[in-house]
Amino acid sequence: MLIRRFAALTFALFAILFASAPALAQSAKKFAVFPFAYTGPQKYAYFPQALQSSLSSSLEWGGHVVPAGVTAIEGVATPRNRADMVNALRTTGLDYVVTGTISILDREATLSMMALGADGGYWENKGQMDINQITSWLDAQSRSVMGDVFRRPGYSTSEVVARTSDIQDGVANPTEPVNTQFLMAEDDQYRPDTLNPQFRYEGGAETEGRWRSQTLRFLSTSMVVADGSGDGQNEVFILHKTGIGAYRYEDGRLRHLDTLELTPSTLYLRLEAADLDRDGVPELIIGTYQTQGRSAFLAPDGWPKSHILSFKGGKFQFLVKDYGRFLGVLRMPPAYTPILAAQDKGTRYLFSQRINEAYLKGNTIELGQTIPSPEFGTIYSMAYLPDEFGFKYVVLDDSHRIKVYSQTMERLSSTGDDTYNSSGIGIATSDRPVGMGPGKVDGVISSYNVPFRMVVSSLSQKGKYELLVNKDLSVAAQVFERFKYYSQGEIHALTWDGVGMALSWKTRRIKGQVADIAVADLNNDGNRQLCVLLNTFPGGMGFSNRQTVVMAYDLNTQ
Numbered sequence: 001m002l003i004r005r006f007a008a009l010t011f012a013l014f015a016i017l018f019a020s021a022p023a024l025a026q027s028a029k030k031f032a033v034f035p036f037a038y039t040g041p042q043k044y045a046y047f048p049q050a051l052q053s054s055l056s057s058s059l060e061w062g063g064h065v066v067p068a069g070v071t072a073i074e075g076v077a078t079p080r081n082r083a084d085m086v087n088a089l090r091t092t093g094l095d096y097v098v099t100g101t102i103s104i105l106d107r108e109a110t111l112s113m114m115a116l117g118a119d120g121g122y123w124e125n126k127g128q129m130d131i132n133q134i135t136s137w138l139d140a141q142s143r144s145v146m147g148d149v150f151r152r153p154g155y156s157t158s159e160v161v162a163r164t165s166d167i168q169d170g171v172a173n174p175t176e177p178v179n180t181q182f183l184m185a186e187d188d189q190y191r192p193d194t195l196n197p198q199f200r201y202e203g204g205a206e207t208e209g210r211w212r213s214q215t216l217r218f219l220s221t222s223m224v225v226a227d228g229s230g231d232g233q234n235e236v237f238i239l240h241k242t243g244i245g246a247y248r249y250e251d252g253r254l255r256h257l258d259t260l261e262l263t264p265s266t267l268y269l270r271l272e273a274a275d276l277d278r279d280g281v282p283e284l285i286i287g288t289y290q291t292q293g294r295s296a297f298l299a300p301d302g303w304p305k306s307h308i309l310s311f312k313g314g315k316f317q318f319l320v321k322d323y324g325r326f327l328g329v330l331r332m333p334p335a336y337t338p339i340l341a342a343q344d345k346g347t348r349y350l351f352s353q354r355i356n357e358a359y360l361k362g363n364t365i366e367l368g369q370t371i372p373s374p375e376f377g378t379i380y381s382m383a384y385l386p387d388e389f390g391f392k393y394v395v396l397d398d399s400h401r402i403k404v405y406s407q408t409m410e411r412l413s414s415t416g417d418d419t420y421n422s423s424g425i426g427i428a429t430s431d432r433p434v435g436m437g438p439g440k441v442d443g444v445i446s447s448y449n450v451p452f453r454m455v456v457s458s459l460s461q462k463g464k465y466e467l468l469v470n471k472d473l474s475v476a477a478q479v480f481e482r483f484k485y486y487s488q489g490e491i492h493a494l495t496w497d498g499v500g501m502a503l504s505w506k507t508r509r510i511k512g513q514v515a516d517i518a519v520a521d522l523n524n525d526g527n528r529q530l531c532v533l534l535n536t537f538p539g540g541m542g543f544s545n546r547q548t549v550v551m552a553y554d555l556n557t558q
Contacts, residue, residue, distance in 0.1 A: 029150075030068040031059060031096035034078045034088075036111075037416065039499075040104030044131070047102055051138065055098060058142040065150045068094055080417040085116040094118070096149060101416075103499045107131050110499050113138075115145045123148045128497075209554040211523070213254045215536070216548040218242070221425055222271035222452065223533040223550070225520035228311030230281035233524050235311065236550065237284060238533065239271040244286065246311060249523040254550060260316035263305065266290045267425055269450050270380055271516075272329035274338035276308065276360040283319060283360070284309040285340065287327050287380070289427055302427065304345055308360060323365055326351065327358065328379035330371065331456065333391045341379045342367060350429050350448050351378040374405040383454040386465045387496055394467055394501075396421055396451045402469070402494075402501055413500035420469040420492075421451040424485050424513060424535065424546075452516045459493070459519070459555060466493040466504055468530070470514040489514035491532065507553065512536040515548075522552045530555055 033055045035048040056067040072092055079085040079099045088097045100113035111134070112126035123145055129137055147155030222239040228246070229235060236247040236254060243262040247254035262268070267289045273282040286307045306327035308320040325342045332339050342358040342365065343351055355378070357368035373382055376397040385392045385404075392412070393405040400419040404412045426447045455468040473488040489510045494501040507530075516533040523529070529552040536547050 028063055029065045029095035030072070031065055031098060031150075032056075032068045032070075032073045032092065032094050033059070034073060034076075034097065034099040036099070037078060037080070037101040038103075039413075040102070044104050047104070047134075051100070051102065051134075054135070054138060055142060058139060059098065059145060059150075061146060061150055061152055064152070065096065065146075068092075073097075079114075082114070082116065082122065084417065085114065089116065089118050098145065104131065105499055109134055110497070111137065113141050113145075115149045117149050121149045121151070211252070211529075211552045213550040216240075216245075216254075216550075218548055219424070219535055219546040220515050220533055220548040221268045221423065223516040223518060223531070224271050224273040224284070225518050225522050225531055226273035226282045226284075228273065228282060228284060229314050230312055234521055236522060236531075237271060237273070237311075238548065238550075239268045239286065240548065241268065244271065244284070244309070244316065246314075246316070258311075258315055260309070262286070262288070262307070263290060263322075265292070266305065267427060267450075269326075269425060270328055270453070272327075272338070274329050274340060276340055281310075281312060284311060285327050285329060289326075291427075302345075302429075306342075308365075319360065320363055320365060325365075326379060327365075330355075330379060330382065331384060332371070333384055333386065336384065336386065336456075340365075341371060343379045350427060355379055372409070374403075374409045374411075376403065380453075381451050383456055383467065385456055385467055385496060392496060394454060394456075396454070398448065400449065400451055400472070402467075404496065404501060415501065419472045421454060422449050422472045422486060423452045423515060425450045452514075453518075455517055455519055457519045460504060464495065466495050467501065468493055468517055468519070470517060471506075473509065485537070486513050487511070487537065491517060491530065510534065510551070512549065513546075519555070522550075528555050529553055 033052045035052050038045060038048045040047075052070075060066055072094060073088070076088055076091055077084070079088050079097065085097050085099065088094075096115060096117045098113070098115045100111060103110045107130055108128060109131050110126070110128050112124070114122075114124040116122050125141055125144065127137055143155050146152040216238070218240040220238050220240045224237050225234050226237070227234050228237065233248065235257065236249070238245050238247065242264075243260050245259045246257040248257055249255075268286065269289060270285075270287040272285040272287075274285065275281065276283045276285075286309065288305045288307070289302055290305045291302045304324060304326045306320075306323040306325060307318060308323075308327070310317045310319055325344055328341050328343075329338045330341045331337065340358040340360065341355055343355050346352040353373075355371040355373050357371060359366045359368060374393050374395055376395045377393065381396040383394045385394050390407050393407075393409070395403045395405065397403055397414075400422050402415045402420055404414075406412055426449050428447050452470075456465055457468060458465050460466065469492055470489045471492050472486045473490065474486040489512075491507040491510070491514070493504040493506065495504050496502075510532065512534040514532055515535050518531040519528050520531055521528050522531050532551040532553070534549045534551055536549055537545075
């Protein structure tokens with residue numbers, strides 16, 4: 001009897017184990033590794049698939065997190081950023097996705113790697129190494145992903161650091177930055193104490209090192225900070241939906257000085273400051289686009305109208321009015337001083353391919369020699385980035401991706417899906433080929449979003465120049481093709497690393513649409529600040545009642 005009971009109990013235990021085995025297998029979470037985006041010689045083109053296979057093996061955590069196989073991601077585009085990874089998780093139903101990029105120049109590899117979980121856990125890292133060290137680098141990153149994203153005990157980066165670090169009472173780590181509130185790029189050579197406490201964490205209520213103006217009740221499009229009056233004190237000039245306003249920092253606020261109303265039915269594209277008559281006081285250059293509506297099936301008629309103003313004596317005065325070309329300022333090598341530039345409207349596209357130097361002669365504009373420009377280069381989308389070998393052309397293309405060209409116009413790099421410096425200024429144009437019009441309808445009506453300025457400045461290290469841009473952040477902008485308003489932004493400082501534009505530092509996330517940036521002495525204390533022109537949205541979607549705020553971040557560049 002006892003033997004039969006023991007046998008029955010044993011059988012029941014085995015039955016429970018066999019029945020629970022499939023359930024245990026089904027409870028294991030699944031991940032997939034996408035092929036890395038590759039840039040480099042053809043002979044290393046097999047690396048993306050090799051990395052995918054290697055990581056699928058090294059990231060497996062038996063019984064807990066297992067690879068789903070390549071079939072789980074068939075037909076799914078390789079994610080380029082965190083938003084794409086969220087979409088990939090939703091499309092595939094996986095628990096985790098891993099993706100990255102690899103660039104190879106000679107025998108040096110630059111890798112970036114990202115991992116995201118359905119629970120919101122996110123991890124990313126990047127590094128540079130010889131191609132023979134890729135495997136060891138991937139092994140180290142795999143452990144970090146398993147700890148920080150898969151939550152595997154003993155693998156978390158913080159746990160590894162805690163286990164391997166000796167406790168030294170009263171002794172500071174000499175390798176830690178002097179100012180721990182800076183968010184600096186990994187492996188950079190910049191001094192960590194040269195910028196601003198705001199360039200550290202997202203969130204938080206601290207406002208140390210940051211100033212915010214009162215709310216100005218209009219939509220703004222461009223801003224310059226310059227001594228337009230010639231009295232030795234800088235003014236803040238803001239281009240808005242009806243004209244231009246002048247302000248000065250006093251007692252923690254912007255005091256209004258003067259306003260000039262300009263032509264109605266006008267899109268105000270760009271405000272620049274440059275000393276055009278060489279008297280030591282800068283003039284103000286305004287580039288606009290005037291429109292006239294047609295039928296619902298036709299793109300509006302439009303033409304450029306530019307103005308040059310003086311602010312001497314504290315009042316706006318026209319020097320040139322309604323000039324029939326786009327006017328702007330380029331800081332051209334080798335001196336990188338501001339040069340007035342002009343560009344005609346194009347036939348099929350908004351801008352013509354020809355850019356000319358321009359000169360102020362009395363109350364007229366005279367054109368000078370042609371300025372070479374790469375593909376997509378306009379007076380509003382092009383900047384010159386100095387480097388040890390001369391300079392690079394940096395251009396925002398029609399989709400607002402950053403493209404870098406050599407002095408011989410050879411394309412060197414292009415950003416992925418990230419976009420930069422998108423404004424709220426959209427110009428509807430007809431994409432009808434030359435000779436195919438006019439007709440009663442336009443074949444395609446496209447909307448060109450005019451970018452705001454890219455700023456080139458040396459802030460972190462003497463002789464090392466950074467490109468300051470705003471990274472567009474908006475869920476809606478990723479859904480609607482013609483969506484022009486971005487609910488958030490981040491100012492990024494990018495440097496050329498020989499392969500592409502690498503992140504050096506960035507600000508906290510800024511709520512609102514960034515409309516312009518500048519590096520100037522806004523509060524007249526003798527030190528430069530990072531100045532940000534911001535449009536805020538009181539409504540849910542932000543299509544109406546947009547208002548303006550100016551922010552300034554201290555820069556510890558003494």
